[in-house]
Amino acid sequence: MTKPIAFIDLKAQGARVRDRIDARFKAVLDHGAYINGPEVAELEAALCAFTGASKSLAVANGTDALIIPMLAMDLKPGDAVFIPAFTYNATANAVLLAGATPVFVDVRGRDFNMDPEDLERRIEETGREGRLNPRLIIAVDLFGIPADYAAIFPIAEKHGLTVMADAAQSFGARWQGRWAGGIAPVTGTSFFPAKALGGYGDGGAIFFRDNDLFEVCEQIRWHGTDSARKESVRVGMNGRLDSLQCAVVLEKLAIFEDELRRRRAVAAIYNERLLPHADPQQFGDGGESGWGLYTLALDNRDAVQAALKSDGVPTAIYYPQPLHRMRAFQAYAPEGGLPEAERLSGRVLSLPMHPYLTDDQAHFVCDRFIAAVSSPPA
Numbered sequence: 130m131t132k133p134i135a136f137i138d139l140k141a142q143g144a145r146v147r148d149r150i151d152a153r154f155k156a157v158l159d160h161g162a163y164i165n166g167p168e169v170a171e172l173e174a175a176l177c178a179f180t181g182a183s184k185s186l187a188v189a190n191g192t193d194a195l196i197i198p199m200l201a202m203d204l205k206p207g208d209a210v211f212i213p214a215f216t217y218n219a220t221a222n223a224v225l226l227a228g229a230t231p232v233f234v235d236v237r238g239r240d241f242n243m244d245p246e247d248l249e250r251r252i253e254e255t256g257r258e259g260r261l262n263p264r265l266i267i268a269v270d271l272f273g274i275p276a277d278y279a280a281i282f283p284i285a286e287k288h289g290l291t292v293m294a295d296a297a298q299s300f301g302a303r304w305q306g307r308w309a310g311g312i313a314p315v316t317g318t319s320f321f322p323a324k325a326l327g328g329y330g331d332g333g334a335i336f337f338r339d340n341d342l343f344e345v346c347e348q349i350r351w352h353g354t355d356s357a358r359k360e361s362v363r364v365g366m367n368g369r370l371d372s373l374q375c376a377v378v379l380e381k382l383a384i385f386e387d388e389l390r391r392r393r394a395v396a397a398i399y400n401e402r403l404l405p406h407a408d409p410q411q412f413g414d415g416g417e418s419g420w421g422l423y424t425l426a427l428d429n430r431d432a433v434q435a436a437l438k439s440d441g442v443p444t445a446i447y448y449p450q451p452l453h454r455m456r457a458f459q460a461y462a463p464e465g466g467l468p469e470a471e472r473l474s475g476r477v478l479s480l481p482m483h484p485y486l487t488d489d490q491a492h493f494v495c496d497r498f499i500a501a502v503s504s505p506p507a
């Protein structure tokens with residue numbers, strides 16, 4: 130291997146878009162509208178055109194992209210929000226910061242996403258107990274793989290609940306021909322630099338299929354003011370995304386589909402070669418990953434990770450602990466635990482995944498992975 134393998138290669142991508150971003154930055158510095166410049170509306174329109182969402186709002190980060198719609202739903206501490214236990218902590222933080230109560234749901238070993246059977250069981254149990262009022266399901270598209278919307282939407286409808294998608298990791302994923310952002314009534318995503326579509330700092334967006342929430346979210350994003358910005362009509366926050374970040378995301382969006390093709394090619398090599406040796410995260414019928422990360426599950430994970438490290442293959446563990454085991458959220462841990470979320474946290478390993486990996490590098494990762502899983506633990 131001549132070039133070292135990067136887990137995510139923002140430098141290679143940066144070199145590709147540098148001239149266009151320089152020109153964009155110059156334009157922002159020239160017009161001077163650092164907040165709410167023309168790049169904001171331009172990005173929102175481009176995001177709608179890409180995802181098929183009817184409206185979108187650029188916001189300060191992916192956590193705000195979840196909090197703002199929940200504030201718009203006017204959730205109360207007695208309202209239950211059902212979230213998977215195996216996700217990034219921001220999903221649970223957002224629920225609590227929006228003033229509601231998280232109810233953790235177990236995940237499935239096949240797609241690592243929310244288990245619809247466990248979801249229904251917990252909705253019914255919550256209803257029977259009567260302590261909390263079931264309101265919302267947040268379906269997380271973990272590592273880029275769409276949640277099982279075919280099962281989740283009917284459950285939500287049956288129980289009168291809303292579905293919000295946490296697509297922080299899944300920009301570029303598709304489900305039944307719809308892009309992430311155009312699947313659920315409301316969706317939040319993140320433009321954290323390491324995401325498949327990232328900025329050069331924090332950022333995020335909310336996507337709407339259901340326009341009812343749009344106007345209220347727009348007000349909340351701008352300190353709760355009306356469109357004339359004269360009066361506070363509700364309690365809001367500073368949830369805006371600035372013009373410079375919007376300019377970066379616009380230029381990254383312009384190369385996104387080309388990058389996605391490379392991510393898919395790398396994933397195809399990994400899938401074909403590694404399926405016999407581990408349990409890669411899989412998606413169901415009608416789903417397609419955005420390949421934010423490539424993650425598989427295996428029993429001797431820590432030994433394999435150490436062997437790969439010594440072979441120059443960087444890897445990461447997302448996530449070493451399920452949320453209900455973390456101190457901040459233990460108070461919401463269900464009795465009896467969540468067995469699959471607990472099992473996965475001891476087995477998952479994410480391999481290098483980015484559009485600038487060559488086929489040779491992807492094969493090298495596979496060679497070293499297969500050697501590592503095949504050699505007996507020291």
Ligand SMILES: Cc1ncc(COP(=O)(O)O)c(C=O)c1O
Nearest residue numbers: 190191192217219220297319321
């Ligand atoms: C599943 C999930 N939800 C929400 C977020 C929050 O995004 P941000 O870091 O932009 O606030 C992240 C970010 O990493 C995430 O992975």
